[in-house]
Amino acid sequence: MNTVLPYPASMDLARLDTPLWPLGRLSRKVGVEILCKQDDLTGAALSGNKVRKLEFLLAEAVDRGCDRVVTCGGEQSNHARATAVAAARVGLGCHLLLRTADPARPPALEGNVLLDRMVGAAVEWITPQAYGQRDALMQAHAARVEREGGKVYIIPEGGSNAVGAWGYVRCAEELARQVGRMPATVGYVWDPAVRRPGSSPAAGCWTCPTAWWGSACATTGPTFRAASRRSWSRWRSASMSMCAPPRSRSRSGTSSSGWATP
Numbered sequence: 001m002n003t004v005l006p007y008p009a010s011m012d013l014a015r016l017d018t019p020l021w022p023l024g025r026l027s028r029k030v031g032v033e034i035l036c037k038q039d040d041l042t043g044a045a046l047s048g049n050k051v052r053k054l055e056f057l058l059a060e061a062v063d064r065g066c067d068r069v070v071t072c073g074g075e076q077s078n079h080a081r082a083t084a085v086a087a088a089r090v091g092l093g094c095h096l097l098l099r100t101a102d103p104a105r106p107p108a109l110e111g112n113v114l115l116d117r118m119v120g121a122a123v124e125w126i127t128p129q130a131y132g133q134r135d136a137l138m139q140a141h142a143a144r145v146e147r148e149g150g151k152v153y154i155i156p157e158g159g160s161n162a163v164g165a166w167g168y169v170r171c172a173e174e175l176a177r178q179v180g181r182m183p184a185t186v187g188y189v190w191d192p193a194v195r196r197p198g199s200s201p202a203a204g205c206w207t208c209p210t211a212w213w214g215s216a217c218a219t220t221g222p223t224f225r226a227a228s229r230r231s232w233s234r235w236r237s238a239s240m241s242m243c244a245p246p247r248s249r250s251r252s253g254t255s256s257s258g259w260a261t262p
Contacts, residue, residue: 005173008166009059013086014042014051020178037175045115050082052167053159058090060163061153068093070141071155072134075100075125079158081112084121094121095141095152099131 018041023034039049046054061069069087073080073096080096087094096116100106103125107113116123130137134157142152155164 005169007170008056008163009063010055010166010170011059011062011090013046013055013058013089016042017174017178018042020175035179045085045119046082048078048082049167049171050079050159051086052171053164054082054086054155054167056163056166057153057155057159057161058086058092061092061155062090064151064153066092066151066153068095068145068150069153069155070095070097070138071159072097072099072131072138072157074098075107076112078112080121081115083155083159084116084119087121088119092153093150094119096121096123097126097131097134097137097141098123099128100125101128103127 019038021036021038023036027034039052040047042048042051058069069083069092071080071083071094075098077096077098080098084094084096098113106123106125109117113123124141126134126137138154142154145152158164159167
């Protein structure tokens with residue numbers, strides 16, 4: 001498929017295309033064809049969908065002549081870890097603002113925190129209260145570095161801005177190649193699965209007429225919450241052994257169920 005979209009500059013960081021697998025037994029249970037987009041295979045330390053955004057964000061950082069990046073997240077943030085690894089790969093320094101209950105007693109050096117340190121990221125622990133001012137804190141860090149002669153590129157929480165969103169535009173085209181045609185419209189997006197365009201709506205509980213992919217978003221907060229509740233209810237009614245969905249955040253900033261915050 002040939003795109004006509006004017007993509008901004010990007011870097012080759014992820015292993016794409018990631019597989020799209022049919023989930024036959026689950027599809028038969030819920031009455032619609034469900035496919036699993038396996039973005040856990042985008043790369044080892046970069047595993048996950050966050051690297052899709054970073055391909056565009058870090059390209060812009062380099063184009064602007066920055067020598068380091070700063071971003072933020074929870075203490076075991078996958079976004080922060082992916083940013084630290086990707087920055088090291090392309091030769092940029094990385095500063096992470098990570099929230100924890102007690103910065104004087106930071107978490108053990110394990111999991112993503114260990115990986116952050118292994119690739120040379122500087123970690124600054126802040127309280128949940130201070131994290132509420134994360135954008136101002138990242139701006140202040142950038143100003144300090146620039147006074148010392150450096151240049152910082154600020155990556156927002158989760159890499160979620162207009163530049164990072166190009167990663168999911170590319171993901172949509174990737175899905176179109178794999179599924180067979182570009183989805184016409186998207187009412188909402190839910191992380192775990194995609195539905196093949198043209199499959200049966202099954203009692204009206206799968207309200208999006210085409211496909212789901214990537215990170216959760218919606219045209220409106222109520223649309224997302226209502227759709228995710230219906231979808232989750234359908235999955236539970238199929239007697240699947242599943243844990244409760246993580247908390248989510250709609251575009252309006254309200255919380256619901258469906259996807260994890262960065």
